[in-house]
Amino acid sequence: MTVARFMELALYHPAHGYYARAARRSGRDGDFFTSVDVGRVFGELLAVQLGEMWRVLATDGSAVCDLVEAGAGNGQLAADVLDTAATRDPDFYDSISLCLVERSPAARAAQPGVLGTHGPKLTSSRSALPDRIDGILYANELLDAMPTHVVVMRDRLREVYVDWDDHELVEREDVPSTCELEAYLERLSVALQPGWRAEINLQAADWVEDAAGRLDRGFLVLIDYGHHAQELYASPHSAGTLTTFRRHVTGTGYARDETCVWLEDPGSVDMTSHVDLTTVQRRAEAAGLETLAVLDQTYFLLGLGLADRLAQHGGDGVAALKARLALKTLMMPGGLGSVQKVMIFAKGVGRPRLRGCGDKVRVT
Numbered sequence: 517m518t519v520a521r522f523m524e525l526a527l528y529h530p531a532h533g534y535y536a537r538a539a540r541r542s543g544r545d546g547d548f549f550t551s552v553d554v555g556r557v558f559g560e561l562l563a564v565q566l567g568e569m570w571r572v573l574a575t576d577g578s579a580v581c582d583l584v585e586a587g588a589g590n591g592q593l594a595a596d597v598l599d600t601a602a603t604r605d606p607d608f609y610d611s612i613s614l615c616l617v618e619r620s621p622a623a624r625a626a627q628p629g630v631l632g633t634h635g636p637k638l639t640s641s642r643s644a645l646p647d648r649i650d651g652i653l654y655a656n657e658l659l660d661a662m663p664t665h666v667v668v669m670r671d672r673l674r675e676v677y678v679d680w681d682d683h684e685l686v687e688r689e690d691v692p693s694t695c696e697l698e699a700y701l702e703r704l705s706v707a708l709q710p711g712w713r714a715e716i717n718l719q720a721a722d723w724v725e726d727a728a729g730r731l732d733r734g735f736l737v738l739i740d741y742g743h744h745a746q747e748l749y750a751s752p753h754s755a756g757t758l759t760t761f762r763r764h765v766t767g768t769g770y771a772r773d774e775t776c777v778w779l780e781d782p783g784s785v786d787m788t789s790h791v792d793l794t795t796v797q798r799r800a801e802a803a804g805l806e807t808l809a810v811l812d813q814t815y816f817l818l819g820l821g822l823a824d825r826l827a828q829h830g831g832d833g834v835a836a837l838k839a840r841l842a843l844k845t846l847m848m849p850g851g852l853g854s855v856q857k858v859m860i861f862a863k864g865v866g867r868p869r870l871r872g873c874g875d876k877v878r879v880t
């Protein structure tokens with residue numbers, strides 16, 4: 517089977533899939549960290565941006581704002597956003613009609629408990645995007661969790677498949693399962709060199725186009741690991757970016773005994789690959805969205821007051837130290853802030869100036 521099919525089963529099989537079986541996979545006791553696990557500050561700052569977007573949308577008197585989070589997990593990020601909106605931006609809070617979109621039934625079941633007193637804001641918890649969205653659609657680490665094809669350049673483009681060899685899962689190379697893979701690279705004008713591997717995430721690109729089509733008016737905010745195509749399909753990533761996570765340990769390539777590390781224990785480890793920001797942007801624009809910004813998460817959060825928060829948490833108390841540590845994790849080069857990219861698109865609202873988009877195209 518293709519790696520995309522293998523990932524689909526390993527992550528989302530209803531009975532055995534990694535995400536399908538648990539309400540939350542990230543955090544200190546989990547396998548990997550997202551910005552949400554760093555602490556509430558990520559949601560607090562995101563709430564500032566979402567509130568500003570709502571003000572742009574509300575100038576025509578709209579009373580209700582669809583706030584749709586895709587890949588919402590157990591709802592922790594939404595809860596952090598709502599906590600902040602409730603205390604610091606009550607008009608925005610009152611306008612919110614929350615929809616959480618999440619494939620994992622276990623995660624969906626946990627959402628009401630995590631939202632707590634914000635429960636009544638949740639108008640819909642579902643596995644697929646709503647048909648129409650008038651407001652804001654946002655997602656943190658959604659696209660990099662989508663099943664991807666893997667290709668390798670030999671004398672011509674080959675696809676990597678997963679096969680069963682007597683007693684273990686192995687990689688096999690064969691002709692591409694679809695001509696879309698070669699066409700994808702051609703559109704980007706990237707030339708993989710012999711021996712280079714790469715991921716081609718057709719599902720992520722299709723999701724963006726579909727999401728853009730469902731947005732009647734408003735904003736799309738995508739936060740993900742990723743690079744522009746010219747960097748993703750270049751020598752620093754020539755071994756590909758497909759990685760597994762288990763207990764905060766990464767798995768790629770082959771072990772010394774020649775077993776394929778990323779094929780071990782499917783259903784018990786996270787699998788992820790970096791997102792091709794160029795294709796995401798092109799598909800969003802082709803579907804009618806305007807790109808407002810593509811930037812490092814650090815610059816996005818700095819525009820929203822990350823540095824001011826750092827100054828607010830002075831003192832030597834444990835709480836203040838923890839808060840400063842969380843802020844630094846989001847801010848420091850090499851930390852989550854520089855590897856995560858934020859893409860902001862708009863539809864039907866012109867090109868408003870937004871606080872998070874101060875550095876519109878600043879990607880390190």
Ligand SMILES: C[S@@+](CC[C@H](N)C(=O)[O-])C[C@H]1O[C@@H](n2cnc3c(N)ncnc32)[C@H](O)[C@@H]1O
Pocket residue numbers: 535536542550551552553586587588589593617618619620623643644655656657658661662
């Ligand atoms: C890496 S986790 C991120 C969870 C959360 N957004 C966070 O930042 O902590 C990815 C989540 O996206 C969900 N997911 C993947 N594909 C999806 C899709 N097409 N629609 C909705 N949820 C999806 C997974 O089940 C998983 O909960």
